[in-house]
Amino acid sequence: MQLTEGWKLISLLLLSTSLLTPAGRADETCNSPYLSSLIRGQEDYLYVWTLGVKGMGDGFDKLVTLDVKPGSRTFGKVIAQASARERGEAHHVGFTDDCRFLWAGALDSNKIHIFDVGANPGQPRLVRTITDLGARSGLFGPHTFYALPGRMLVGTLSNVKDGSGVTGMALYNNQGEYLRKYDLPVDRGGDGYGYDLAINPARNAMLTSSFTGRKNYMANLGALIKDPAAMKNFGNTMVMWNLKAMRPEQVFHVPGAPLEIRWSLRPGDDWAITSTALTSQLWLVKKDAKGGWQAKAVADIGDPAKTPLPVDMSITADSKGLWVNTFMDGTTRYFDISNPEAPRQTYAKKTGSQVNMVSQSWDGKRVYVSSSLLANWDKAGKDDEQFVKLYAWDGKQLTEQFKVDFYKLKLGRAHHMKLGSKGPGAPL
Amino acid sequence: MNRRLCMVALAVLCMAAVAVAWAWHGQRRPVVHPPLLAYPGAVPALGFVPPAPGTYQLERILRVPDGAVLDSDGTVHGLRALTTGKVTVFSFVYTYCADAQGCPLAYATLHALKGMVAHDAALRGRVRLVSMSFDPVADTPAAMRSYGGADADTGAGLVPWHFLTTASTAQLAPLLAGFGQDVSVVAPGAAGARPPVLAHLLKVYLIDQAGIVREMYAPAYLHPAVLRNDIATLLMEAKAAASAGRP
Numbered sequence: 001m002q003l004t005e006g007w008k009l010i011s012l013l014l015l016s017t018s019l020l021t022p023a024g025r026a027d028e029t030c031n032s033p034y035l036s037s038l039i040r041g042q043e044d045y046l047y048v049w050t051l052g053v054k055g056m057g058d059g060f061d062k063l064v065t066l067d068v069k070p071g072s073r074t075f076g077k078v079i080a081q082a083s084a085r086e087r088g089e090a091h092h093v094g095f096t097d098d099c100r101f102l103w104a105g106a107l108d109s110n111k112i113h114i115f116d117v118g119a120n121p122g123q124p125r126l127v128r129t130i131t132d133l134g135a136r137s138g139l140f141g142p143h144t145f146y147a148l149p150g151r152m153l154v155g156t157l158s159n160v161k162d163g164s165g166v167t168g169m170a171l172y173n174n175q176g177e178y179l180r181k182y183d184l185p186v187d188r189g190g191d192g193y194g195y196d197l198a199i200n201p202a203r204n205a206m207l208t209s210s211f212t213g214r215k216n217y218m219a220n221l222g223a224l225i226k227d228p229a230a231m232k233n234f235g236n237t238m239v240m241w242n243l244k245a246m247r248p249e250q251v252f253h254v255p256g257a258p259l260e261i262r263w264s265l266r267p268g269d270d271w272a273i274t275s276t277a278l279t280s281q282l283w284l285v286k287k288d289a290k291g292g293w294q295a296k297a298v299a300d301i302g303d304p305a306k307t308p309l310p311v312d313m314s315i316t317a318d319s320k321g322l323w324v325n326t327f328m329d330g331t332t333r334y335f336d337i338s339n340p341e342a343p344r345q346t347y348a349k350k351t352g353s354q355v356n357m358v359s360q361s362w363d364g365k366r367v368y369v370s371s372s373l374l375a376n377w378d379k380a381g382k383d384d385e386q387f388v389k390l391y392a393w394d395g396k397q398l399t400e401q402f403k404v405d406f407y408k409l410k411l412g413r414a415h416h417m418k419l420g421s422k423g424p425g426a427p428l
Numbered sequence: 429m430n431r432r433l434c435m436v437a438l439a440v441l442c443m444a445a446v447a448v449a450w451a452w453h454g455q456r457r458p459v460v461h462p463p464l465l466a467y468p469g470a471v472p473a474l475g476f477v478p479p480a481p482g483t484y485q486l487e488r489i490l491r492v493p494d495g496a497v498l499d500s501d502g503t504v505h506g507l508r509a510l511t512t513g514k515v516t517v518f519s520f521v522y523t524y525c526a527d528a529q530g531c532p533l534a535y536a537t538l539h540a541l542k543g544m545v546a547h548d549a550a551l552r553g554r555v556r557l558v559s560m561s562f563d564p565v566a567d568t569p570a571a572m573r574s575y576g577g578a579d580a581d582t583g584a585g586l587v588p589w590h591f592l593t594t595a596s597t598a599q600l601a602p603l604l605a606g607f608g609q610d611v612s613v614v615a616p617g618a619a620g621a622r623p624p625v626l627a628h629l630l631k632v633y634l635i636d637q638a639g640i641v642r643e644m645y646a647p648a649y650l651h652p653a654v655l656r657n658d659i660a661t662l663l664m665e666a667k668a669a670a671s672a673g674r675p
Contacts, residue, residue: 036629098610149644204476245484366436
């Protein structure tokens, strides 16, 4: 086909115009880049994957749905509960690429519960439980659920054999059928530990981080801290993978259990940021002038000597800001990362006696905070608050909009949150 | 200079038309003639060097569903017949889709891939392309034939490219489900007046000779160079299996 220069110009301008048109993106900023059919405006629902507590309600893990649409009659209320019919240490969740299903992991039972959130987004329904992870892969502790086209890549924390932190990733298709596993590297400086995974599709790059195995994450935190031998069994590495080949290419030494990974969402950026739980630092993974990936510490989070224990992070849509929760002091912190080489904390607020997960809306105006870390790591007594709070963020301060007390409602421990909407349209 | 000014003005008008179409949700979407966006320059640059063929493994993700489909000449086929025997690159499209990250991108990518395959002796004759409609009502075989234009080739050329549809939504639904392809109606079409506005996630499927999906491409890495290496990887795998006496 021959085109005149003019038509070529029109074609390219048409394409570039459309590329400038915002693609479907989640209101929440920290999702797989392969998700679709997501919302950019006001979310309707907040899904909260909740740990069951023995003797509280049915005692089971459950997906709790909150109505978060302003003006709704049930705004800030629980409108649905979908039980997993077990108490297996509910932890993280992730959407499939079409956002019709939420995969929810249980760190102690090694099960993956799949909830249908597409058919009726206000009333999620448990449709399947995957029980073959351990038998098929030898992996244990399904943690991160990262959507690939038609597939779910599951990052795990441990293994069936010895409960240590040596682990890998399992690949399932969206139908829930096991496909294969990928081991975290134990050579070239790798410790084999796993935690989060995050993909930069434009660079065919995947980063993984490292935490600890079942023997540690199911232990009582107070006892664990007093056990020097056990405290050595935390991850100290991140790994850069060739995504297409699923091949580890570079191991970075990142001491102190690097956890959540957030790639910059700005097109053309080539950096990701993470926080280290035990050493309380922000680390940057970025391409250097020669095009090679490098990792380096760029900021402290609070006073590392006091072990504030940074946990979840949420990056702003323009990738100039980063929310970081620190569990021990119950503080939600905002970092200016306009220059990712030198992040600066510009705001902090105590949002609870203990806080773990933080999720912000795509427009940055709403910030959700939840309380639970792990059943045996949460605080005791009056400090064991269990809640979800919504804050409004005006760029200067967080203002509480509602608090849902998960103990008062006999729901359990509030953990990972995902934003939901009523969906883009009707069935064909 | 006047000619250039005219072309720039026309381009601006085109951009405005796209913007209006975007904002005018639920209204008629512009019918984009595919060859316009099929210009190879419309395939975005690739931000990485894909791994060499044969140095990685493509997983067996799912089996392609079967069902009756209509080719652009009106012939009825079982889909399985058009997704086995050769390496197949398959995607769902609809003729009036104007989302640059959707059907036009799939068309442009397959068009560029077709050129690559036709000029590569190792691939030529071993690959087919299939584009299948989301909308059996608006996209009749004649509409699909028009959409495919000179690219439509039901088997005689170097690189067959089938432009398929189905006789009804009822026949289409199990195929969509089998591929795990989402689609929803954002705005229904008024009877006889305009087609519906559809929302879908672009997925392009790479299918091996046995009819197993081995890769699904999202826009972020849908690129002819990636497809070419993946096709070569499948052909190398088949050759190695044949040498070892495996089916």
